Structures are given as structure tokens and as C-alpha cells.
Amino acid sequence: APGTGIKLHFKDSKGSHLKTVEVNEGDDILSIAHEHDIDLEGKHLFEGRCQLADLCDPGACEGSVACSTCHVILSPEHYDLLPEPEDDENDMLDMAFGLTDTSRLGCQVKITRELDGMTATLPSATRNMFVDGKKPTHH
Numbered sequence: 001a002p003g004t005g006i007k008l009h010f011k012d013s014k015g016s017h018l019k020t021v022e023v024n025e026g027d028d029i030l031s032i033a034h035e036h037d038i039d040l041e042g043k044h045l046f047e048g049r050c051q052l053a054d055l056c057d058p059g060a061c062e063g064s065v066a067c068s069t070c071h072v073i074l075s076p077e078h079y080d081l082l083p084e085p086e087d088d089e090n091d092m093l094d095m096a097f098g099l100t101d102t103s104r105l106g107c108q109v110k111i112t113r114e115l116d117g118m119t120a121t122l123p124s125a126t127r128n129m130f131v132d133g134k135k136p137t138h139h
């Protein structure tokens with residue numbers, strides 16, 4: 001069957017290319033990552049302990065905007081094409097580690113044709129952020 005021609009690139013937190021996949025319109029980034037064995041969850045784990053405590057039940061959220069473990073950093077030119085995040089997404093992003101100006105929750109980002117060529121980079125969870133007990137801030 002002919003492909004959709006819509007490409008999505010994944011990079012790890014160091015910016016190294018992980019995978020380029022062909023995606024369907026309407027799919028969300030979390031589902032795509034699952035389908036292609038890209039581990040978005042677990043970025044919030046530190047020494048095996050969940051940093052989101054009660055909020056997080058890894059694998060249980062499944063796109064219900066309750067965990068932020070699906071946090072991805074998008075290429076700016078594609079980020080700008082997306083509809084604004086809803087309030088609940090913004091609230092969750094505030095708790096995400098390694099937050100950037102082009103961060104979104106992967107479960108909330110639906111693929112459209114114009115997003116062809118987008119890169120989703122996995123965030124880095126830095127030790128200091130939670131050792132200090134500080135939340136990342138928007139710039």
C-alpha cells in the first residue's frame with residue numbers, strides 16, 4: 001500500500017537520531033512512539049523512583065493528560081503550526097522535566113499533513129531539578 005508520505009523524526013535527549021517513521025494523519029505522537037518502540041515513558045524516573053509521585057501511574061494515563069511522561073520537544077517551525085495547548089496540558093507541562101519553549105505532551109499532538117518533517121526530541125531529565133525540588137519555568 002502507498003505510504004502517507006508524512007514523516008516524523010525522533011531524537012534522543014542528546015539530539016541523536018533515533019528513528020524516522022511514516023505516520024498517518026490523526027495519529028498522536030504517544031501512540032506513534034508506542035507503535036515504534038520508542039520509550040517516552042521512563043524519562044521521569046530517577047534511580048527507579050517516580051518523580052511525579054501520586055500524579056503518575058506510568059502506562060495508566062494513556063493520553064488522558066494526567067502524567068506528563070509523554071513530554072516531547074518539537075522542532076520550532078512545526079510547534080508554531082499546532083493549536084495552543086489546553087489548560088490541562090499546560091498544567092502538566094509545568095511539572096515536566098526538561099521543559100522547553102517548544103515542549104508539548106505527545107498524547108495531545110495529532111499529526112496533520114503540514115507537520116511532515118517534524119522532529120520530536122525526548123527531554124532530558126536533569127538531576128538538579130528534582131534534587132533542588134524546583135519546577136522548571138517557562139521563559
Ligand code: FES
Nearest residue numbers: 061063065068107
Ligand atoms: Fe499522560 Fe500524555 S500520556 S499526559
